[in-house]
Amino acid sequence: MCLMENTDQEHTDSKKTIYADVIIDISHEALDKVFQYRVPFSIAEDIKPGVKVIVPFGRGNRETAGYVISLSGTTDYDHAKIKEVSRVDEESLTVESELIRVAAFLKHTYGGSMIQALRTVMPVKNKMKPRTRMTLRLALERAKTEELLESWEKKHFLARARLLKALLAAGSLEKKTAMELSGLPLKELRKLADKGILTLEEEVACRSPFSGMTRSGDRVQLNEEQQVIVDEFREDQDGGSARTYLLHGVTGSGKTEVYLALIEEVLARGRTAIVLIPEISLTYQTVSRFYDRFGDRIALLNSRLSKGEKFDEIRRIMDGKADVVIGPRSALFAPLSRLGLIIIDEEHDGAYKSELTPKYHATETAIYRAGLCGASVVLGSATPLTETYDRALAGRYHLWKMVRRAGGANLPDTEIVDLRQEFMAGNRSMFSGKLKEAIADRLARGEQTMLFLNRRGFAGFVSCRSCGAVMKCPHCDVSLTSHRDGTLRCHYCGYERKTTKICPVCNSAHMAAFGLGTEKVEAALATEFPTARVIRMDADTTRKKHAHQELLKLFEEGKADILVGTQMIVKGHDYPNVTLVGIMAADLTLHGSDFRSAETTFALLCQAAGRAGRGDKPGQVIIQTYSPDHYAIRTAADQSYEEFYRNEIAYRAMMHYPPRANMLAILVQSGDKGAAVLAAARIEKMISRTREEQEDPVRVLGPGEARIAKIKDIHRQIIYLKHRSGELLLDLKERLEPVLESHPMFAGVTVQFDYNPMTFY
Ligand code: ADP
Ligand code: ZN
Ligand code: ZN
Numbered sequence: 036m037c038l039m040e041n042t043d044q045e046h047t048d049s050k051k052t053i054y055a056d057v058i059i060d061i062s063h064e065a066l067d068k069v070f071q072y073r074v075p076f077s078i079a080e081d082i083k084p085g086v087k088v089i090v091p092f093g094r095g096n097r098e099t100a101g102y103v104i105s106l107s108g109t110t111d112y113d114h115a116k117i118k119e120v121s122r123v124d125e126e127s128l129t130v131e132s133e134l135i136r137v138a139a140f141l142k143h144t145y146g147g148s149m150i151q152a153l154r155t156v157m158p159v160k161n162k163m164k165p166r167t168r169m170t171l172r173l174a175l176e177r178a179k180t181e182e183l184l185e186s187w188e189k190k191h192f193l194a195r196a197r198l199l200k201a202l203l204a205a206g207s208l209e210k211k212t213a214m215e216l217s218g219l220p221l222k223e224l225r226k227l228a229d230k231g232i233l234t235l236e237e238e239v240a241c242r243s244p245f246s247g248m249t250r251s252g253d254r255v256q257l258n259e260e261q262q263v264i265v266d267e268f269r270e271d272q273d274g275g276s277a278r279t280y281l282l283h284g285v286t287g288s289g290k291t292e293v294y295l296a297l298i299e300e301v302l303a304r305g306r307t308a309i310v311l312i313p314e315i316s317l318t319y320q321t322v323s324r325f326y327d328r329f330g331d332r333i334a335l336l337n338s339r340l341s342k343g344e345k346f347d348e349i350r351r352i353m354d355g356k357a358d359v360v361i362g363p364r365s366a367l368f369a370p371l372s373r374l375g376l377i378i379i380d381e382e383h384d385g386a387y388k389s390e391l392t393p394k395y396h397a398t399e400t401a402i403y404r405a406g407l408c409g410a411s412v413v414l415g416s417a418t419p420l421t422e423t424y425d426r427a428l429a430g431r432y433h434l435w436k437m438v439r440r441a442g443g444a445n446l447p448d449t450e451i452v453d454l455r456q457e458f459m460a461g462n463r464s465m466f467s468g469k470l471k472e473a474i475a476d477r478l479a480r481g482e483q484t485m486l487f488l489n490r491r492g493f494a495g496f497v498s499c500r501s502c503g504a505v506m507k508c509p510h511c512d513v514s515l516t517s518h519r520d521g522t523l524r525c526h527y528c529g530y531e532r533k534t535t536k537i538c539p540v541c542n543s544a545h546m547a548a549f550g551l552g553t554e555k556v557e558a559a560l561a562t563e564f565p566t567a568r569v570i571r572m573d574a575d576t577t578r579k580k581h582a583h584q585e586l587l588k589l590f591e592e593g594k595a596d597i598l599v600g601t602q603m604i605v606k607g608h609d610y611p612n613v614t615l616v617g618i619m620a621a622d623l624t625l626h627g628s629d630f631r632s633a634e635t636t637f638a639l640l641c642q643a644a645g646r647a648g649r650g651d652k653p654g655q656v657i658i659q660t661y662s663p664d665h666y667a668i669r670t671a672a673d674q675s676y677e678e679f680y681r682n683e684i685a686y687r688a689m690m691h692y693p694p695r696a697n698m699l700a701i702l703v704q705s706g707d708k709g710a711a712v713l714a715a716a717r718i719e720k721m722i723s724r725t726r727e728e729q730e731d732p733v734r735v736l737g738p739g740e741a742r743i744a745k746i747k748d749i750h751r752q753i754i755y756l757k758h759r760s761g762e763l764l765l766d767l768k769e770r771l772e773p774v775l776e777s778h779p780m781f782a783g784v785t786v787q788f789d790y791n792p793m794t795f796y
Pocket of ligand 3: 747
């Protein structure tokens, strides 16, 4: 059955000829040059996306290698003129072919075009010129050279003599230095090389992100919990079984040490590994632990690398000089051959979902890639996604647990403070009596405190106390955030205006800022604890390139007593002198009107709490909240993941959210609101028509305005589909896509799909 009434002319083609779209050049710039070939029946079965084929190419029909990126049953070309695929290349198992198959998976699962998918998996220009360095060395024996030098000096060949002298002294010189020293042009240097007086060697210069790092060679002895896991992995490797594992280990249980040992296991078998770490945790501290173990065998890919550095790292990977790749989400597509292991650290992190089309999730994609090359996948987290834990319990992933902190430190004592009671008791400060007392105590003992607040800016939004109007961005449907410099800013589009006391709606003079921000906490600390040294870390204070690291370094060196910050302070830092963690208002992320609000709140609270007491001194955590009875807060205070999971999965099941159902979000956008509304309504109608053919019909929510109904003057309509079967949703998507692309009814709107979205739109 067809989604639209009038689109089925093309289905009348009854000949079963298939055509292969082939790319000849897989460099980034040429990915969209696609050539179509007819597939002979004799090899039709072997032709799939990713397969390397030999095709006649160009005017001379030269035999050329290419990759199949997709197949179709029709062609726009003249049947008589279209060329045929010659054969499948025997050596088809290249890393390029693997990545093209991954691209086909991305397109199938997450939508978008094949070109977008190919760009995602092959993000680096192949054609960039490597930076080379030319080195000059003496080719003659020393005595002969000295003779020659004397004769040149006699003949007043002074430039050449200067060069020989310098080479005699230094042994070798860089081309650039040699030219400067002697004043000779490159042509003359080459002549001397031709005469056999010196050699000119060109070597590739690597721009290394590790310059300056050193290796200590230290190694900790694995504890029992760690050793059991590594032994089990070794057995699996010996038995040739590649699995997906979930390493569920409390904060500080020593997951990184386990990763290092697992990587050693696969390297020992001649295979390679990828380690994904969320960009924000990809700190010097983390990277140096890997460098310490593997030295130059590792390659680092992150967004802070220059283009040249990135290119060099990719080349080291392709040349087989690096066999462990570390990086954020996109490092998943590192062109490593013989891939044996993919590790995804902090598996629950939202950054593993791409915000660009195709909106892929790193975990699903990693499992797919691993399946192609027989690799294992290890997902690590203290607070796994509900979906992930659910799969582990169901046996789809193998579950490893680490319940104790490595090195013997205890988990911190945690208590919940009810802010409503504080308020009733007359406390108007943002610090509860307990937290105030605990901070004073740390200051007296010379220990450090971290205060965590999930919000940036000074005081949140500005609203009218008389009529309730909220100051909103004129281009985006979000409230403006008030900053201490007297401006109101939009965090989506950057719109900025002066703050106002006059309400634009009722003209009263009661506009005022609400809420709580890091700057406000900092100001309150200055009043309560005037002698305390405070560092504030949020998006505003870390805008400069190295500000993030510098602030943390100051804190680590004990140059501050209290660190106030947003999410970015809870990630993976180890400070033995921090014995108190205060969470200012645990509810701030709880009421996000998103099906993951409880999960993210739980993870943030656990991570924040995990910062306390990492050294010998015991840690204390105080959670301030207006919802002390909410399960996310209660279970975080107990550090009880299982208890949290039981509550959360019951909620997901009741509401038909993942993992109890799959979801497909369809985002319809247009500069013209009417067009977006109309298009969304039409899409909904097409989907509803398919419900008749389904035994268990798909659930449709919407269309309606997205949570943020407008961004940068683009209107957003959203539809959610829910169904137990993911394949059914993907099939619907694949049937919708061609209609949305070609039908004039959808001109002027863009439609994006998001399969199992991480948040609501
Ligand atoms: P996680 O990644 O689980 O939070 P880490 O791997 O960062 O934990 O380990 C936490 C701390 O414990 C680190 O300082 C690490 O050096 C230390 N550690 C890990 N394993 C051991 C061990 N077997 N013996 C002693 N210390 C260990
Ligand atoms: Zn008003
Ligand atoms: Zn805006």
